[in-house]
Amino acid sequence: MTHPLPRAARVATWTYFTLNGFAVGMWVVHIPNVERATGITHSALGGLLLVLGAAAFLGMQVAGPLADRFGQRRLLPAAGVLLGLALVGPGLADSWWTLGIALFCLGFGNGTIDVAMNSHAVVVERAYPRPIMAAFHAMWSIGGALAALVGAGTLAAAVPTAVTLGSVGAVCVVVSLAAARFVIDATPEPERPGSTEAAPSARPSRKLVWLLGAIAFAMMLAEGVANDWAALHSEDVLGTSTSTAAFAYGSFAVAMTAGRFATDRVAARVGPVAIVRYGSALAALGLTLVVFTPWLPLALAGWALFGLGLSGSVPQLFSAAGNLDPRASGALMARVVGLGYVGLLAGPALIGGLAHWIPLNAAFAVPVVLCVVAAVFADVLAPRSAPAEEPVG
Missing domain, CATH: 1.20.1250.20 (MFS general substrate transporter like domains)
Known part of the structure; x- marks a missing residue:
């Protein structure tokens, strides 16, 4: 208990x-x-x-x-x-x-x-x-x-x-x-017999930290795109009214919230790698559906799949970062959270800049590709027991 x-x-x-x-x-x-x-x-x-x-x-x-x-x-x-x-x-x-x-x-x-x-x-x-x-x-x-x-x-x-x-x-x-x-503090690391220093755990490599941060960047960039462009896409591309266009972001937000409530129990069964891999793939599929469909109901379904796919990835990434090294949990998490936040800010601006040169639908190819890349590199969340090279200082 x-x-x-x-x-x-x-x-x-x-x-x-x-x-x-x-x-x-x-x-x-x-x-x-x-x-x-x-x-x-x-x-x-x-x-x-x-x-x-x-x-x-x-x-x-x-x-x-x-x-x-x-x-x-x-x-x-x-x-x-x-x-x-x-x-x-x-x-x-x-x-x-x-x-x-x-x-x-x-x-x-x-x-x-x-x-x-x-x-x-x-x-x-x-x-x-x-x-x-x-x-x-x-x-x-x-x-x-x-x-x-x-x-x-x-x-x-x-x-x-x-x-x-x-x-x-x-x-x-x-x-x-x-x-x-x-609020509670982390339990101190156990001490080695005959030593006053904490027992070393496997230290994460800089490469591993940057990979987690890069995936967080990709996932939160995709989330930022939905936040700022879902309604505008429905209005400008599909020709809906402003009030109807709001349902696009609503579909995304509701699916993401529901997905996060369900993710923990699914992650307990399949693990964080599967959550990020198949979630990113589902998100890519959902946004691809948005890009190609001219029909609003399918677009709303696509935004819902996009939100559901993204819902579990970022929490798994933050949890993985915080557990890389308990002695530097906060610093490591700050790097991954910070890179994710940069993605969240950069996504809407990037799509807006591209939309001046190419159709908005074509600009959505960027988050689709990033979701596919995240799925490919999801193994970075696999538990590691052996010490890695290039320890983070």
Whole structure:
């Protein structure tokens, strides 16, 4: 029977993932209001969103070593508090430069909690006899869906952006501190007889870390394409109305969330390699269907297959990165999470650039190929017991 402490830590991890998804979602739904309040152009906003992305990547790289040095019990609640405080800033911004500062803080806080909560999820998962990582990522999606509903309500009621984001920020601070008592640290490595040093485990090679990061980049680039281009594809290519086009992203998002809730039990039976290999292949098949069909119902089915295929891959990659070397779990995860995040940001921009030169359908060949490549290299997730060369320092 599972010990009560890991169960409590599991609930706490669900809480932080949901809280992060909710906070990010509330910022996203208020972007138009913030743009109007600061009087900036679309192009200026695009540049400032790059500042947010760069700050998030920086926060990830800082958080990884901090998790290894100070433990998740200190870092994760602090990251939640930092995110809550930073969320207040965009609602108070009144110019491009104040918004830039606010988005840098928000991005740094989001990057920090991203690595901290994933690192804690790996620690909690080690205490269980089966995979549980994917369900945590599903809770992030639930948090985003909740933000869409709450945000729609506050916007309809004309609640000031500063009040809404400030209130959500306060919730983040309170909940992060309340859940802190259930956060656990990694169990120290056993010591060798007659030695004061921890017993060495198989050290991952730099090549292995970069391969995991490259697959995360590919998978999250594909996810970013769906996030930003699914609805536009249905509207521009299939000729649907704006309201109908929203079902394209909805099909993807619902399938991805449902798939993540189901992935853990499937992974317990077939292993992470099969999840990534066959999931990536299914995603490639789904997006190929989107590319070639002129019929909306088949396109919606294609987006659903795309989301279902992608749903389990990223959690498996993050779990694998966090378990490469328990002594440097946070730092290794930060590299893989960071590369995945770069893919998430790069995907929509890459497709947008290609769409200036080739049809949107043809541009979708990029994520299709990346999914196929991920399927081919899925063996990188196979457990390794022997020490690898070129140890990561």
